[in-house]
Each structure stands twice: as structure tokens, then as C-alpha cells.
Amino acid sequence: MSEERVGFFTDTSVCIGCKACEVACKEWNALPEDGLSLSGMSYDNTQALGASTWRHVAFIEQPAPAPAPAPAPTPAPTADGRTQLPLIDGESGGAAPGSEMRWLMSSDVCKHCTHAACLDVCPTGALFRTEFGTVVVQDDICNGCGYCVPACPYGVIEQRPTDGRVFKCTMCYDRLGAGQEPACAKACPTESIQFGPLDELRERAALRVDDLHDAGVAGARLYGHDPEDGVGGDGAFFLLLDRPEVYGLPPDPVVTTRxxxxxxxxxxxxxxxxxxxxxxxxxxxxxxxx
Structure with a gap:
């Protein structure tokens, strides 16, 4: 790489689900629309990443975590000297009956893995590593073999039904070459999607998790930031408020060509x-x- 490696840090704690990133991505890259039919998945009409959806805002509805239970009072003896045990009201854990729902929103994208299995299996060289450390598909070289589809540990890559060629996020390679940030990060109104040098983003993300923990958000955690994980760390990593599986992400991704x-x-x-x-x-x- 001749340039400093860059990437995305997506802070889901400030995502408002506006889909500005999806719209900006489609507009800049001239991607086909996904239709306006109801998917049965809340306000999520795109449902998943694919050949025509390079940014996908997921809406996960779940009960809000129940507050920590108050300490039980010390049992007092009854008049006849026996100990009165406290009554049990429901089961411990989970959400309290009648509790409010919460939405977990996250803008998902290709992870631009450090160890990218899609690069390993591509027979034509259509997939390549750019000078910015990102992974890009050259659609004019792709022959539609589809080897990269099962190789991706995140299920990001998809073939277009019209000609079988694969398409995915390029991190706006053309914009990077012109010194501009990707369209999705530019359009994000809450700075949920942050773009910049990967090392700086990792430092910023670690501080953000510490701040959330200090504020009582115990579930905040980073995903895809660790260079020692099964894919060597991701070029697009996330701050999540729950387990990765809740967001449809594999808990322990491993490069499939290891x-x-x-x-x-x-x-x-x-x-x-x-x-x-x-x-x-x-x-x-x-x-x-x-």
C-alpha cells in the first residue's frame, strides 16, 4: 500500500436509522433501487447487504433491558419465630413485563478484511487490494464464477441475477483517489459512520466505549477492531450495544481460506x-x- 490504510468506524449508539447512508451510496454509485414493498422487518426494506445494496441499515427491535433489581430486604421473623421468605415475582433476567421496546440500529457494510478470502479465491484478479487497504471488485474483469460468494465469512458478496457478476462496497474508491471521504460517511447526520486512518479510528472507538461504560451502558463493545481476530481485523468495524449475533454478525469470523x-x-x-x-x-x- 502506498497510502495510509483507511476505514470505517460505525458507532451504532448514535445511529438514528435515517438511511441517509443508503441513499448516498446508491446515488453516488448509481445502484439499482430495492423496491418499496414491505419486507415484514419493521422499517427495513433492503433487508441485507447485496449486489445492489452496499450499505444496509438494520433495525433490530427488542425489549429494553430491565433495570437491575433492588437488593432484597432482609427477611424478618414472624410472630411465631419462623422466617418469612420473600415472594418471587416472575423470573430473573430479561425484560420486565410491560417494559418498553428499543431499536438497535446499525449501518452495515463490507468489512474490507485484512485477510480477505475473496481475494484468495478470485481466479481472474477482479478483486484487488487498493493502495488505501480496501478491497474492490473490478466488474469489467469479473467472470461471474461466484467463488468469492461462499468465501466471504460475513456473507457480504452477492451475484447480480442479470449476469452473475458480483458487486460490493468499494469504500468509494473513486472519491478516495480525489481526496474525498466516502459518500455514506459524508451524508451521515449524526457521525455514526466515521471515516479516516484506521489506527486513529481504533483509538477513538476505544475511548468511546470507555465513555459509554462510564455512562452505564454496560453492553457497549467493539466488533472487528482487533488485528488478532480470525480475519486480521476489519477495515470497517463497529461499536455495538449487544452481542454480534443480535445484529446478524458472526461472533467469531474466520478467514475461510486459512x-x-x-x-x-x-x-x-x-x-x-x-x-x-x-x-x-x-x-x-x-x-x-x-
């Missing part, structure tokens, strides 16, 4: 052994004809 070097090594050893066996057979047959 075993390829060992597989090629074993295959090479097997091929050498087979060639050696064939050579020995020919040598033995030659001696038998003398």
Missing part, C-alpha cells in the same frame, strides 16, 4: 509421493524386461 497453505502443502506432498511411486513402478518394469 487452511489453503496447509492443503496445498499436503497436496504437493501427495503429488510427489505419487510421482515417486510411478517412477519406481517404471523402473521395476524396466528391470523385469531385461
Amino acid at each position: 487452511d489453503l497453505p496447509a492443503m496445498w502443502k499436503h497436496a504437493g506432498g501427495a503429488a510427489l509421493a505419487l510421482l515417486a511411486g510411478v517412477a519406481v513402478s517404471f523402473a521395476a518394469a524396466g528391470r523385469g524386461r531385461r
